[in-house]
Amino acid sequence: MKNVKSEKRKAGGLKIGKARIGDIKKIHTILSAYATEGTVLPRSLSELYDQLRDLFVSIDPADGAIAGTCAMHICWDRIAEIRSLAVVADCQRAGIGTGLVNACIQEARQLEVEQIFVLTYAAKFFKKFGFRKVDKAVLPHKVWSDCMKCVKFPDCDEEALLLDLTRNKQT
Ligand SMILES: CC(C)(COP(=O)(O)OP(=O)(O)OC[C@H]1O[C@@H](n2cnc3c(N)ncnc32)[C@H](O)[C@@H]1OP(=O)(O)O)[C@@H](O)C(=O)NCCC(=O)NCCS
Numbered sequence: 661m662k663n664v665k666s667e668k669r670k671a672g673g674l675k676i677g678k679a680r681i682g683d684i685k686k687i688h689t690i691l692s693a694y695a696t697e698g699t700v701l702p703r704s705l706s707e708l709y710d711q712l713r714d715l716f717v718s719i720d721p722a723d724g725a726i727a728g729t730c731a732m733h734i735c736w737d738r739i740a741e742i743r744s745l746a747v748v749a750d751c752q753r754a755g756i757g758t759g760l761v762n763a764c765i766q767e768a769r770q771l772e773v774e775q776i777f778v779l780t781y782a783a784k785f786f787k788k789f790g791f792r793k794v795d796k797a798v799l800p801h802k803v804w805s806d807c808m809k810c811v812k813f814p815d816c817d818e819e820a821l822l823l824d825l826t827r828n829k830q831t
Pocket residue numbers: 694699700743744745746747748751752753754755756757758759778779780781782783784785
């Protein structure tokens with residue numbers, strides 16, 4: 661069942677856009693809540709400031725509250741990663757996560773990215789966009805330096821999913 665706050669946020673019309681410097685501390689708080697359970701990697705404030713241009717946020721124009729965040733990080737030649745996707749608990753299941761991922765995919769297309777991957781426990785969520793399960797071995801090696809920051813490393817049971825933008829022109 662969708663909760664009341666989700667309906668309010670949805671009805672109020674959330675705006676998805678690029679994050680700004682003033683959003684970073686709130687993004688850090690949102691990600692930290694999920695990092696402790698291992699569903700997203702922890703990100704320090706320093707990393708988030710470094711990666712500001714990767715980040716999207718979903719904001720309620722009524723009060724400026726940030727309901728969710730997601731990053732599209734260029735990783736290697738024509739390949740990018742979706743990471744740091746998180747929607748605050750009482751705003752979930754209102755389409756915010758979907759909107760954030762669509763914004764990342766749109767920007768990736770504009771930048772001529774051909775493949776986007778994600779490491780996730782929410783495979784069902786990502787399959788809606790056309791992501792398909794792949795062997796982790798096909799991902800760029802530099803991904804694994806980030807994985808060492810995870811509370812679950814080295815016992816990772818996340819799935820690797822890939823979206824081929826050259827085959828999914830209309831996604
Ligand atoms: C995954 C997440 C971002 C989805 O955000 P959201 O705003 O609730 O997503 P939407 O409302 O756009 O879509 C909801 C749908 O996504 C799917 N979904 C949501 N969370 C899911 C999860 N953890 N696993 C699998 N599917 C999920 C469901 O099918 C749901 O549909 P339903 O409402 O009909 O059941 C959110 O649940 C979250 O922040 N989870 C904790 C952090 C996390 O797991 N991040 C992903 C890291 S890759």
